[in-house]
Amino acid sequence: MRTRIVLWDIDGTLLLNSATAGAFYHDAIREVAGVGPHPDEPHAVEHGKTDGQILAERLERWGGDPALFDAVSRRMDELSDAYLTDAARRRAAPGVDATVTALAAAGWTNGLLTGNSPHRARVKLEGAGIAVAAFDWDRSWFGGRYLRRSDLTAAARSDLGDTTAVILGDTPADGEAADAVGFPFLAVATGAYSEEDLRGTSARVVLPDLVRGLPALLAALSAF
Numbered sequence: 001m002r003t004r005i006v007l008w009d010i011d012g013t014l015l016l017n018s019a020t021a022g023a024f025y026h027d028a029i030r031e032v033a034g035v036g037p038h039p040d041e042p043h044a045v046e047h048g049k050t051d052g053q054i055l056a057e058r059l060e061r062w063g064g065d066p067a068l069f070d071a072v073s074r075r076m077d078e079l080s081d082a083y084l085t086d087a088a089r090r091r092a093a094p095g096v097d098a099t100v101t102a103l104a105a106a107g108w109t110n111g112l113l114t115g116n117s118p119h120r121a122r123v124k125l126e127g128a129g130i131a132v133a134a135f136d137w138d139r140s141w142f143g144g145r146y147l148r149r150s151d152l153t154a155a156a157r158s159d160l161g162d163t164t165a166v167i168l169g170d171t172p173a174d175g176e177a178a179d180a181v182g183f184p185f186l187a188v189a190t191g192a193y194s195e196e197d198l199r200g201t202s203a204r205v206v207l208p209d210l211v212r213g214l215p216a217l218l219a220a221l222s223a224f
């Protein structure tokens with residue numbers, strides 16, 4: 001049987017967003033580059049951005065040395081081990097394990113397409129109690145060092161050749177990145193964007209969440 005793969009986004013899709021998740025970016029940049037936010041800086045909207053993009057933009061905004069990007073990224077990975085401990089654990093979105101199981105039963109491979117590094121993805125999912133072995137880590141794409149989400153998606157498209165693949169994510173940025181390389185986009189409203197917001201994207205289906213949305217998700221996938 002030919003391979004079909006669902007590429008899962010992580011933040012807002014497999015995991016509920018967390019108000020404190022941004023602290024690791026600050027801490028890594030402050031420790032390695034010695035700079036931090038300006039006192040009156042407005043909160044930046046960063047949903048849908050890759051870690052690489054968030055780090056590069058903050059380094060630039062705060063006057064940090066861009067040459068320290070790799071060192072800051074490595075420090076982010078180290079700090080992210082805190083996701084395995086109670087204080088920083090993330091919460092799985094409702095219905096994740098059942099949905100991953102149902103997709104596999106329907107003949108789909110579960111892969112990841114995320115703005116996180118592989119290490120950060122693993123500790124965030126493990127800390128939230130998600131069965132990481134249910135994902136095909138060799139057919140997953142990670143944006144920890146990519147500055148644009150569309151470059152990450154393009155890499156996945158190139159590696160997958162003509163394999164059938166869809167993106168399941170929670171932000172219009174996921175949809176735009178999918179559109180740019182011709183992946184169908186499926187949306188779930190468990191992140192920062194509402195169902196109505198997501199209906200304004202190219203999404204083939206918009207799920208309220210993975211529990212109520214599972215039948216619609218399976219129906220949408222059966223079209224591919």
Ligand SMILES: [Mg+2]
Nearest residue numbers: 009011012170
């Ligand atoms: Mg997301």
